[in-house]
Amino acid sequence: MASESNIVADALNRIQPSPTIAVTQKARELKAQGVDVIGLGAGEPDFDTPDNIKQAAIDAIQRGETKYTAVDGIPELKQAICAKFKRDNDLDYKPSQVTVAPGGKPIIYNAMVATLNPGDEVVIPSPYWVSYPDMVLLAGGTPVIAEATIETNFKLTAEALDAAITPKTKWLIFNHPSNPSGAAYTRDELKKLTDVLVQHPQVWILTDDMYEHLVYDDFDFWTPAQVEPALYDRTLTMNGVSKAYAMTGWRIGYAAGPEVLIKAMGKVQSQSTSNPTSISQWAAVEALNGPQDFMKERCDVFKGRRDLVVSMLNQATGIDCPTPEGAFYVYPSCAGCIGKKTPDGKVIETDGDFAAALLDAEAVAVVHGEAFGLSPHFRISYATSTEALTEACERIQRFCASLT
Numbered sequence: 001m002a003s004e005s006n007i008v009a010d011a012l013n014r015i016q017p018s019p020t021i022a023v024t025q026k027a028r029e030l031k032a033q034g035v036d037v038i039g040l041g042a043g044e045p046d047f048d049t050p051d052n053i054k055q056a057a058i059d060a061i062q063r064g065e066t067k068y069t070a071v072d073g074i075p076e077l078k079q080a081i082c083a084k085f086k087r088d089n090d091l092d093y094k095p096s097q098v099t100v101a102p103g104g105k106p107i108i109y110n111a112m113v114a115t116l117n118p119g120d121e122v123v124i125p126s127p128y129w130v131s132y133p134d135m136v137l138l139a140g141g142t143p144v145i146a147e148a149t150i151e152t153n154f155k156l157t158a159e160a161l162d163a164a165i166t167p168k169t170k171w172l173i174f175n176h177p178s179n180p181s182g183a184a185y186t187r188d189e190l191k192k193l194t195d196v197l198v199q200h201p202q203v204w205i206l207t208d209d210m211y212e213h214l215v216y217d218d219f220d221f222w223t224p225a226q227v228e229p230a231l232y233d234r235t236l237t238m239n240g241v242s243k244a245y246a247m248t249g250w251r252i253g254y255a256a257g258p259e260v261l262i263k264a265m266g267k268v269q270s271q272s273t274s275n276p277t278s279i280s281q282w283a284a285v286e287a288l289n290g291p292q293d294f295m296k297e298r299c300d301v302f303k304g305r306r307d308l309v310v311s312m313l314n315q316a317t318g319i320d321c322p323t324p325e326g327a328f329y330v331y332p333s334c335a336g337c338i339g340k341k342t343p344d345g346k347v348i349e350t351d352g353d354f355a356a357a358l359l360d361a362e363a364v365a366v367v368h369g370e371a372f373g374l375s376p377h378f379r380i381s382y383a384t385s386t387e388a389l390t391e392a393c394e395r396i397q398r399f400c401a402s403l404t
């Protein structure tokens with residue numbers, strides 16, 4: 001008999017709704033109530049999609065590119081993706097090795113659903129992007145967390161990776177520059193990890209390179225299959241237009257890897273979303289093939305904001321904020337605030353308490369570290385105006401100073 005208590009699948013009880021979306025929503029609600037809230041939770045650039053990309057979408061509509069397309073992407077986009085991988089990563093892929101999905105998220109989801117059997121383990125370094133463990137759980141696999149701490153600037157060590165791998169490990173989900181820490185690996189640091197992976201032939205690598213172009217101080221980005229060609233046959237190199245081209249709403253992500261995997265992922269997509277939006281695909285062709293120089297300007301702005309936020313947070317009592325290499329996040333420790341009391345007598349026991357009290361007292365919305373699997377920390381997205389960041393950091397300084 002139908003009832004409210006049996007409608008939801010057991011699998012859903014294993015996962016959490018996205019905490020970053022929850023924080024953004026809470027900030028939106030407070031704003032609607034008239035509170036002067038500063039939201040530092042959202043993971044999207046505050047810049048607009050460049051005009052040439054918008055125009056390509058308008059042209060596609062005018063041409064009537066408004067019908068179903070090939071399930072995993074139009075040939076023109078697959079070609080542009082192959083050219084991108086060659087240009088930026090010196091990786092050779094054929095169009096038959098490429099898949100396109102409605103965002104980076106469904107790329108990962110398709111890969112997990114297409115490959116995981118019950119009991120399969122997926123190694124995920126923490127702090128991790130919130131969706132990885134939950135996607136693995138939804139697909140019936142078992143996440144195994146390999147911790148990277150502030151002592152190594154949030155970078156996974158070869159020892160920690162090796163210790164997390166078992167005969168049941170099917171995937172490592174790797175991400176750099178990292179959401180939430182901003183950490184990015186040098187070629188040498190990556191080589192230490194790929195050396196470990198070479199020793200474990202049962203492990204596939206999903207590398208999430210979404211923030212590839214958002215690196216600062218002349219940082220040189222490398223991706224695992226480029227560092228270690230021996231891993232090419234078991235690596236899914238994933239990327240997308242959301243962050244680099246400020247196209248979060250257009251919903252286009254892509255990946256390249258061995259044909260057998262790409263075909264399996266296409267099969268999942270053929271029975272779920274079908275093709276990504278035709279118009280967005282044409283916009284992505286222009287994003288990848290068109291001028292790339294606007295990114296440098298935007299990176300300079302992001303770098304300025306990163307430096308501002310790191311400096312101001314390190315002046316807050318009880319906060320320790322390392323300088324990350326990329327993305328648009330910082331992941332400070334609030335260990336120095338744990339155990340202290342707010343002026344109205346609340347004890348801060350966890351990073352969740354810290355974030356909640358900060359929102360209450362100063363109307364600054366950040367995401368607590370527990371959501372990303374490493375506490376006590378919090379994540380700030382600095383993809384917002386310099387004025388808002390300055391004001392937010394002043395409020396954080398005031399909040400930390402008020403704790404006793």
Ligand SMILES: Cc1ncc(COP(=O)(O)O)c(C=O)c1O
Pocket residue numbers: 043102103104105106129175178179208210240241242248251252253
């Ligand atoms: C590390 C990482 N991977 C993937 C995604 C998902 O990107 P998309 O919006 O294209 O689905 C995000 C978005 O926040 C991300 O931070």
